[in-house]
Amino acid sequence: MYPIAEQDRSGGPGAADEFPLSAVIASQPEPLAVSPSGDKPNIASLEILVANDTGAAFPFEKLVLSFNALENGWEKDGAELLTPEWSRCKRSATPPDGWEKEPIGGEAGQCVYRAGGMGGGRKGLKDGDIFRFHLSDIPVSGRTGVTTIGVQLRDEDDGIIAEREFAVGKFPSGYYLRDFQAAIPVISVDQAGKSGTTLTWSAPPDPTVTYTLSANGGTPRKLASTQTIFNTGPLYTTTAYQLTATHADHSKVEHTLLAQVQVVGGDITARNVTVNGELKADGGVIKRMKKLRLENPVTLDEGMYGVIIGCVESFGGTGEFCESHVTATVKNKRGKIIRKKEARVKEDLGMETFVLVVGARCTVEFSTDAGNPKGSRAEAFWLPFRDPDWFLER
The missing domain is CATH 2.60.40 (Immunoglobulin-like)
Structure with a gap:
């Protein structure tokens, strides 16, 4: 290291x-x-x-x-x-x-x-x-x-x-900072979600040294100068912790140690994911994401549950006032409105999105302003699942 x-x-x-x-x-x-x-x-x-x-x-x-x-x-x-x-x-x-x-x-x-x-x-x-x-x-x-x-x-x-x-x-003479580690460095997502784990480190008590701790590059939180233990709380994804010691009288005198808690079965963060075949989530098969045409109405396939992702974007680049929107209305098989979401932008080079969870045999109606300018785009995508329990458990 x-x-x-x-x-x-x-x-x-x-x-x-x-x-x-x-x-x-x-x-x-x-x-x-x-x-x-x-x-x-x-x-x-x-x-x-x-x-x-x-x-x-x-x-x-x-x-x-x-x-x-x-x-x-x-x-x-x-x-x-x-x-x-x-x-x-x-x-x-x-x-x-x-x-x-x-x-x-x-x-x-x-x-x-x-x-x-x-x-x-x-x-x-x-x-x-x-x-x-x-x-x-x-x-x-x-x-x-x-x-x-x-x-x-x-x-x-x-x-x-x-x-x-x-x-x-x-x-200062006699100071040290070492042994920064997690009590359980590799933890299951179930256990991590309940109580997380404990971070510990070794350092002598020194009032001239202050400490901060951050997770995954987030905002550092201050720790007590005598503190050598920290409970992470519930975790849902692999997390990297950064412990930094700083001398109170010399702000540029600092030292940093790193520790990681690997959550097995937790969330995955990635720029791009390519799947050849089927991607399964807790037994529910995630089908390929489909782009929806904004035509009325769009009826989801029988036996499929999923997520509607809507997006409206203004990209004219002219700097002029520009307002665009897209609205999705979800109706059940009896025609009753059960959910409604809207995304609207009110300035040039803006973008807004919405996410809707929908059930089987629902109908989704989309509407956009007739006056949406040419320098705008409204889109919607459907990510279907076969197993409704994937949503009910969440």
């Missing part, structure tokens, strides 16, 4: 996504904790992976790793430093074949590696190649704050081709 990669930001004029290769960083311990003193420093390590997963070779001459560090200078220690004693750090690399394993120079806090050949007189990383770097025996700075780590790709003249920066928070 490489949580620091979640905090990366561009070190150059473009966005971080413009860095062409994958670059991730992990620290041990997670997060970093500052040293109580220079005489008895906390020792940490960092690992950096740079991988080419672009599908093609990427050319460059040098890979430069930069850390905020002093050679020997505890008296000048600062919040932005990873270490004020670079001379004690040990460096090792596992590059692809053809690379030089030892750095070719650089000032304190900098490691420069010359890329290997890719054929055709070019150097860089071939597709699928990975460069691994390990920095160990790091005497961590004694000042709480954020230090940055840079990854640069350079040409032969040291011109920067691309770069990425990672922000690494340093928490």
